[in-house]
Amino acid sequence: MDVDIGNALASVASPGVSRDALDRLDERVATAHERIAVGRGDDEHGYAALNLPDRTNPDEIRAAVEPITGPDGGDIEALITVGIGGSALGAATIVDALDADLETVFLDNVDPTWVREALDALPLERTAINVVSRSGTTAETLANFLVVRDAFESAGVDWTERTIVTTGESGPLRDLADAHDLPALDVPDGVPGRYSALSAVGLVAAAAADLDLEALLDGAAAEAETLTGSLYECPAYAYGATCHALAARGAQVNAFMPYAESLETTAEWFAQLWAESLGKDGLGQTPVRALGATDQHSQLQLYRAGPRNTQVTFVTPRERASQSIPPTDVDDLAYLGDGSLADLLDAEFRATEASLAAAGRPTVRIEIERVDAFELGGLLYGLEAACVMAGELAGVNTFDQPAVEWAKKATRGLLGGGDFEEAQAVAEKSALRVER
Numbered sequence: 355m356d357v358d359i360g361n362a363l364a365s366v367a368s369p370g371v372s373r374d375a376l377d378r379l380d381e382r383v384a385t386a387h388e389r390i391a392v393g394r395g396d397d398e399h400g401y402a403a404l405n406l407p408d409r410t411n412p413d414e415i416r417a418a419v420e421p422i423t424g425p426d427g428g429d430i431e432a433l434i435t436v437g438i439g440g441s442a443l444g445a446a447t448i449v450d451a452l453d454a455d456l457e458t459v460f461l462d463n464v465d466p467t468w469v470r471e472a473l474d475a476l477p478l479e480r481t482a483i484n485v486v487s488r489s490g491t492t493a494e495t496l497a498n499f500l501v502v503r504d505a506f507e508s509a510g511v512d513w514t515e516r517t518i519v520t521t522g523e524s525g526p527l528r529d530l531a532d533a534h535d536l537p538a539l540d541v542p543d544g545v546p547g548r549y550s551a552l553s554a555v556g557l558v559a560a561a562a563a564d565l566d567l568e569a570l571l572d573g574a575a576a577e578a579e580t581l582t583g584s585l586y587e588c589p590a591y592a593y594g595a596t597c598h599a600l601a602a603r604g605a606q607v608n609a610f611m612p613y614a615e616s617l618e619t620t621a622e623w624f625a626q627l628w629a630e631s632l633g634k635d636g637l638g639q640t641p642v643r644a645l646g647a648t649d650q651h652s653q654l655q656l657y658r659a660g661p662r663n664t665q666v667t668f669v670t671p672r673e674r675a676s677q678s679i680p681p682t683d684v685d686d687l688a689y690l691g692d693g694s695l696a697d698l699l700d701a702e703f704r705a706t707e708a709s710l711a712a713a714g715r716p717t718v719r720i721e722i723e724r725v726d727a728f729e730l731g732g733l734l735y736g737l738e739a740a741c742v743m744a745g746e747l748a749g750v751n752t753f754d755q756p757a758v759e760w761a762k763k764a765t766r767g768l769l770g771g772g773d774f775e776e777a778q779a780v781a782e783k784s785a786l787r788v789e790r
């Protein structure tokens with residue numbers, strides 16, 4: 355990926371970063387880069403994720419997937435992935451971005467109507483199940499898996515022939531995989547869920563959909579090669595450092611706005627990465643999911659004229675599919691005729707970027723060549739490295755998520771799954787009700 359931070363400079367925007375401040379920050383980027391390199395060298399928790407492009411073995415993933423999908427996915431029409439957060443969003447991002455030729459359903463919520471409708475709509479005799487949980491204990495994932503198994507049994511389909519599991523070394527899901535002799539892959543050590551897209555966690559669904567795993571990993575490896583000790587030479591660090599500097603100057607919100615429909619899920623993945631990694635100690639930017647050009651017609655008003663607390667991150671491919679716009683004899687529409695949808699979307703992007711700069715609002719532009727496996731691998735890796743750099747600069751623990759764990763424990767306590775003091779807080783809720 356390439357990054358253009360020109361519209362985040364103090365000469366353009368407020369909040370904005372001066373060149374002097376960037377130069378000073380660059381010294382801290384060099385130190386942070388050394389820390390990251392040591393962490394990678396020692397395979398330390400979290401930092402190990404940045405080694406995935408070299409560690410992930412696509413043949414191993416395909417070999418585990420093939421028994422349940424048939425060669426090249428030929429035996430199945432659909433894949434249900436049961437997982438949540440980092441155990442679903444990476445896989446969803448990849449299959450959505452790369453337009454997989456397989457129906458993929460992600461059960462990452464436990465809304466009963468939605469789960470029931472999703473299962474009712476699938477040809478279960480031609481559907482495989484991909485269960486993913488690092489801990490193997492996440493309530494939503496385990497509950498949904500039990501519901502899915504039951505639906506298969508009711509339909510007379512042997513789920514044990516159709517299920518692949520990706521989980522940690524031990525835990526209830528590992529036990530279940532062993533008990534039923536299911537193909538099982540490991541969540542690599544030291545890789546938190548939100549950094550695991552380029553491991554079996556994100557790639558089983560991609561393999562089932564017969565996507566190019568090698569190209570994804572090659573793109574990520576090429577991005578890894580760009581990690582150097584200066585933000586002026588490394589796009590990922592330029593992005594991470596600029597976000598850090600803008601946040602420190604009041605950009606509490608980061609609106610992530612790809613100008614490509616297929617990258618809409620990438621914005622969801624980014625939201626988890628940014629929020630769980632950087633939302634610590636009263637710091638962090640609130641990630642907002644946006645989509646160009648659609649959200650020009652809803653959110654843009656706020657970003658241009660609302661509080662000066664937002665940075666907009668654009669992601670735009672240089673190449674797009676061709677779809678011409680037919681000519682018309684309506685005079686007012688003549689400017690559209692003989693053009694293309696790609697030109698229109700690019701013009702929308704450049705106009706939006708300019709409109710924010712003209713109002714002195716900071717934006718960062720991330721460019722990729724096109725939306726393909728190689729470029730997507732690079733984009734995901736680059737954003738992860740950016741996030742790690744932002745975390746280093748902020749001095750937070752980028753790789754834990756104690757606030758999320760708190761709610762997980764409270765939920766388990768409420769359901770009688772253990773004695774968790776967090777559950778007490780539910781009974782202590784204060785109320786001021788206004789009723790119909």
Ligand SMILES: O=P(O)(O)OC[C@H]1O[C@H](O)[C@H](O)[C@@H](O)[C@@H]1O
Nearest residue numbers: 439440441487488489492547758
């Ligand atoms: O993979 P699992 O252990 O099931 O965890 C799934 C998700 O659970 C929690 O919500 C964590 O905060 C996420 O980071 C994690 O991705």
